[in-house]
Amino acid sequence: MQLLVYRIAYPFLWCISKLPFFLLYFLSDLLYYIVYYVIRYRRTTVTDNLTLVFPEKSKNEIKEIRKKFYRHLCDMFLEMIKSLSITRKEILERYKVVNLDEFHEMEKRGKSTIGFMGHYASYEWSNAIDLVSLNPCVGIYKQVKNKYFDQLAHRIRARFDSRLIASHKVLKQIIRDKQQGEVCTYGMISDQSPKIGNAKFWTNFMGIKVPIFLGGEVLATKLNLTSIYMHVEKVKRGHYEVRVIPIAENSGEMDQFYVVKEYLRLLEQQIRTKPEFYLWTHKRWKHRNATIPADAIVH
Template sequence: MQLLIYRLVYPILWIISKLPWRLFYMFSTCVYIFVYHIIRYRRKSVTENLVLVFPEKPKKEINRIRKAFYKHMCDMFLEMIKSISISDKDLLDRFKIIDIESLKELESKNKSIVVMMTHYASYEWSTVTQLLIDFPTVGVYKQIKNKYFDQLVHRIRQRYKARLIPSYKAMKEITKDKINGKLCSYAFLSDQSPSLAKATYWTDFMGIKVPTHVGGAVLAKRLDMSVAYLHVEKVKRGYYQAKFIPITENAKNCEDFYIVKTYLRMVEEQIRKAPEYYLWTHKRWKHRNAEIPKDATID
């Protein structure tokens, strides 16, 4: 059944990826109308998240952010599909790294690098970074249940010979790289909500006490890696710019959770500046009323 679904859907995705840019974004607008106005995909969850995080904003402003978010979300999802056939030139033009020297400076420290990322603006097109740096890129990701679409994601993200590691294998694989003397740049999307079983650290995110992922920060501290935040902004429709903001060059000597707290404050700053570009469909605050485990650290 998985293979059948893949064989039915993939040709459609390939055709979408081949659309000229003007038609491509016209199609995205049509998808937005269908998703937002007709099927109303997760509108209740998005509204609840926005009201929770921005209680001071009037209903009219919440509705404006919600609509702008859905337009962006449809663009972003289709841009991921566009990655199937986009040229290197187009990708470099549309996703500009404005200070690659910051990451190269971290490379010069002769340490592997943890790049903390977030579900903001465009994170899929960040793979173009591999064309500009020396360290091989390794993406830590959550597997897709349909193995054929999971393989498609691999092909898209491994376009520049990037390596992908399922999140449950990250500790083992990255430690092995360290033992073998491999220097890499490891990308972690760390702003999603962990399961309660893995909720070892609770802190404020957008003013609400919730558990947060600490895997990237823990690995950086344990294996003595440098850490940077990939700050991505949407310039206009279909165009982004990004910069690497160093968090630390000496993770092993950082205070516990310093990396996580610094990363979250950077994410918050971006969300408050332009909230429509954050991925509000995720249930990021779903554990806010859960009982905090006795052995968890609360900040």
Template sequence: MQRLVFWLVYPFLWLISILPFRLFYLFSDLVFLVVFYLVGYRRKTVFENLQLAFPQKSGTELKKIRKDFYRHMVDMFLEMIKSLSISNEELKKRFKFTNIEEIQKIRNMNKSILLACGHYASYEWMNALQLYGLDYKGFGVYKKVKNRYFDQLAKDIRGRYDGVLISTTRATKVITENERKGIRGVYAMIADQSPKISRAKAWTNFMGVNVPVFLGLEHLSRSQDMVVVYLHVQKIKRGYYEASFKTISYEPAKEPQFFITRNYFDKLEEQIKQEPRYYLWTHKRWKHRNASMSRDAVIIKD
């Protein structure tokens, strides 16, 4: 059944991916109308999240942000499909890195990088980094897709740029083994997800709300002596992005406890407050805000 679903859907994905950009974004406009007005996909969740994050804004303001967000979300989802056929030259033109020298500086230190990303602007085209000729292997830590054929498709897309996807369940093992072998890499991790409440061992303030957080950046960077860099992505205009590297720490083991985690959320929060329409408001990031913390849980203060 998984194979059948894949082969029924894949031809349509390919046709979408080869549309000229003008038609591509016209198609995105049509999909937006369906998703926002007809389907109403998670509209209530998005509005509730915005109310939590921006209690000072009026209902009219929040509704405008919500509508702008859906336009962006549909664009970004389709841009992921565009990755099936986009040329290297076009990708590099549409997703630019402004200070690539920072990555080269870290490479010269003979250290690997934990590239801390958020669900902000675009994280689908950041594999353009592999087109800059850096002496680094690129890895993306991701949540495995249930359909194994679509999961393989995601890996193949990244493979076009010599990148490798690692499932979240294998990330620590793979990174540790690579470091032991002296294989230096850039590991992109989206670190703002919500852990299961049974595994919530750390909480912090995110957009004014106390929520559980993952500590993967903290633990891996300290144990493996990896540099932590925040990927600051901005949407310049429709279909065009600029990314800059903001180093959080060159030597995480020497930082105060939870410095890495708090600094990451501070940088992400700053971007969200500036342009809230580009954050992924459909995920239930604040769903555990009223849950009780376990006795051994820690609170990471601002």
């Protein structure tokens, strides 16, 4: 069944990926009306999330943010499909690191780096960083259940010589890279909501006390990696700028949870500035009313 779904979907996705950008965004506009007005995809979840974190905003303000978000969501979905055939020239024109010299200086220190990202702006085109970096870039990701689409994700990354590591294998792989003398930049999205059984650290995110995913914090501190925040901004439709912001050069020497709390602070700052570019369909605050485990640390 997985193979059948893949074989039906892939040719359709490939044809969409070959569309010029002006047609791609025309299709995105059509998709927006279907998703927002007809299917009403997760509109209740989006409205609840926005109302929860922005209690000071009126219903009209929430509605306006919600509409802008869905337009961005449709753009990003089609940009993800475009990744199947986008050229190096196109992606470098549309996804730029604005402080590249500073990023290169970090890379020249001969120490591996972990880059923290959120579900904000564009994370699908983040492999473009590998085209301008001095060191290999490696994406840390959660495996897709359909193994054929999982293989497709690897093929898309491999087009630009990037590597992917499944999250459950990442610690062993980074240790192996270190033993082999390979200096890399590892990138991961770290604003997921952990399973309640693994909720060992709780803190405020957007003013709400929730459990925090600690995978990136553990990797950064246990392996004493350099930690950075990938500050991605959508400057206009289909164009993004990335600013590399240092968090800690020697993460293992910082206070416990410093890295993850600084990451969350930087991400929250972006969300409050332009909330329409955050992934509000994501049930980030679903455990806010849960009982905090007795062994959990609360900040």
